[in-house]
Amino acid sequence: MKLWSMPSSGNSYKVRLLLGLLGRDCNIIDVEYLTEALDRAKASGRLPFGKAPVLELDDGRLLPESNAILCWLGEGSTFVPSDPFTRAKMLSWMFWEQNQHEGTVAVRAALLNYPHRRAQATPERMAALLDQGHAHLAIMESRLSAHDWLVGDAVSLADICLYGYTHTAGSRGGFDMARFPAINLWLGRVAALPGYRGIGK
Incomplete structure (x- = not known):
């Protein structure tokens, strides 16, 4: 997986934090505000809503929005209550x-x-x-x-x-x-x- 992540953003950070807590590997790609990396990510279509974070799955599917990513990553883990x-x-x-x-x-x-x-x-x-x-x-x-x-x-x-x-x-x-x-x-x-x-x- 790849995470298109803005280093200074709390929204991007919460995804990196959950990845760490789950012990999951992910290629982190930094796309900070006002950088060429962010411009390139937008131009490539990797940021469907024009902002980070976006999780890119191994099959190429893109999942934007930090809390949607948390729910996808957390599925089946102890971080999602069973009740x-x-x-x-x-x-x-x-x-x-x-x-x-x-x-x-x-x-x-x-x-x-x-x-x-x-x-x-x-x-x-x-x-x-x-x-x-x-x-x-x-x-x-x-x-x-x-x-x-x-x-x-x-x-x-x-x-x-x-x-x-x-x-x-x-x-x-x-x-x-x-x-x-x-x-x-x-x-x-x-x-x-x-x-x-x-x-x-």
């Missing part, structure tokens, strides 16, 4: 991550860290993203203050999915992670999983 309702709850967290969490936590980090997006980082927008992101993190904190994992009694794709942008919310997004002790403990539990790899790996 149908618990599995649906896992998916609800994953949908929420893309629909809500990423739109504040990841976007604020992008505006701060990608030079080509800094013009969009008006004081008003950054303040609003900070407030909204803290509110989204508080939803996670509420769950994790009483449970080790986001769904059921074991780590699932929901945890891998939310870890991608949450673990750099303070360092890259400027969020006050001291407010969220349960999230910080959860981050440590994810980082202690066998096969864990950091975002730079």
Whole structure:
């Protein structure tokens, strides 16, 4: 398999993380923002939606969207709950991550860290993203203050999915992670999983 992956992206990272946790081999092809590699990948048709990550299977089929890739890779593993309702709850967290969490936590980090997006980082927008992101993190904190994992009694794709942008919310997004002790403990539990790899790996 090949993974067309943006090294700095939490969406790409969550796929690399799951590959590590599963112990699966994959050829990682870096396609960072504003690089010729990204332009070539787009021109070759390897990025159906115009962005990474995209998993290219051995038979040439292309699977875009990070959470769809997580579901495909996780099929049949312990990261997908066997109980149908618990599995649906896992998916609800994953949908929420893309629909809500990423739109504040990841976007604020992008505006701060990608030079080509800094013009969009008006004081008003950054303040609003900070407030909204803290509110989204508080939803996670509420769950994790009483449970080790986001769904059921074991780590699932929901945890891998939310870890991608949450673990750099303070360092890259400027969020006050001291407010969220349960999230910080959860981050440590994810980082202690066998096969864990950091975002730079």
